[in-house]
Amino acid sequence: MIRTVFRSDDLPPGERLARFEDFLDGTSHPMRVTTADPARFRATVRVLDLGPVSVVHLTCSPAVVWRTERLIRRADPELCSVLFPHRGALRVAQAHREAALTGRDFALCDSSRPFRVLVSGPGTPALIQARAPRALLPAPVRRTDHLLGRRLPGREGLGALLTQFLTDVTAAPAPYSGSDVSRLSSVALDLLATVLAHHADDDGAARDGAARARGGVARAQDGPRELLPRIEAFIAEHLADPELSPGTVAAAHHISVRYLHRLFQLRDTTVTELIRRLRLERARRDLADPRLRDLPVHRVAARWGFAEHSAFTRAFRTAYGVPPRDYRRRAGRVPADSSGGPPCLPVPPVPLGG
Known part of the structure; x- marks a missing residue:
């Protein structure tokens, strides 16, 4: 009321x-x-x-x-x-x-x-x-x-x-x-x-239309130094989209998937591995955030683009050594840091391979 x-x-x-x-x-x-x-x-x-x-x-x-x-x-x-x-x-x-x-x-x-x-x-x-x-x-x-x-x-x-x-x-x-x-x-x-x-x-459609009119849409002619940061920012902003993939990333930047993979060789990783790593890290932060304790684990997974809860659970366990529910329980027993953010838990790095 x-x-x-x-x-x-x-x-x-x-x-x-x-x-x-x-x-x-x-x-x-x-x-x-x-x-x-x-x-x-x-x-x-x-x-x-x-x-x-x-x-x-x-x-x-x-x-x-x-x-x-x-x-x-x-x-x-x-x-x-x-x-x-x-x-x-x-x-x-x-x-x-x-x-x-x-x-x-x-x-x-x-x-x-x-x-x-x-x-x-x-x-x-x-x-x-x-x-x-x-x-x-x-x-x-x-x-x-x-x-x-x-x-x-x-x-x-x-x-x-x-x-x-x-x-x-x-x-x-x-x-x-x-x-x-x-x-x-x-x-x-x-x-x-x-x-x-x-x-x-x-708003995005209007901006894209204006850019096309100026001949300034996603510039495949840009070098890797200019293109890679834009691609990485695009991935970070679209993690919640379950359809995010090398194909959609390449299409959004008007380049071929083959060229996209070549670009990521400079980062010593792949597009798929970067998407998975960022999604897992965002989900981990949400699970440790006391403000989100009432949000079900499957909703946390869906928020970051994991279409299947079982696949999310397997990937999370592989990355962090515990299932997501257990991680959230442990996070609830750790006091929040002095900044008022989510609890700080020791987390192993997410493996890029596999």
């Missing part, structure tokens, strides 16, 4: 803004706030916890909320979030872009980058925000810098499915059961990933 975590009406008028500032400063990703009329400021924050996903409904007087580099250095849970107006209007600025939002149009925010949100409108405006750890999103949609600070349509298509879902779950008066929360969390993550992938694909 949605919880009220801050309500200014419970406080004397002269303390409301300062207490709201304290509230924002004490969150997992601290923020600042300012308003043109501090004496009349009001705010109510309600939060619906859906496992690793949280949905926030904020009602407040017109104000500006922002996050700076200094606040990011102090605390950053690496959250990806979408936000849209429930009443009034928003103006969201991030990554040197600014989006004016009305209705159900939404914007994407990254807690690891400075941002500014202007809440405005007649009466008391309200917004809805859904936040999820970036690590839970499929690898291809984690790099979303090109979407930050842009207005994304939320009144039709996939965007409407997302904004309507978030509006409905925050409005439901009845409490959710434990199984309801688990299912709603999966729905929220899947919807968010689907919407971001849709816009990333559209």
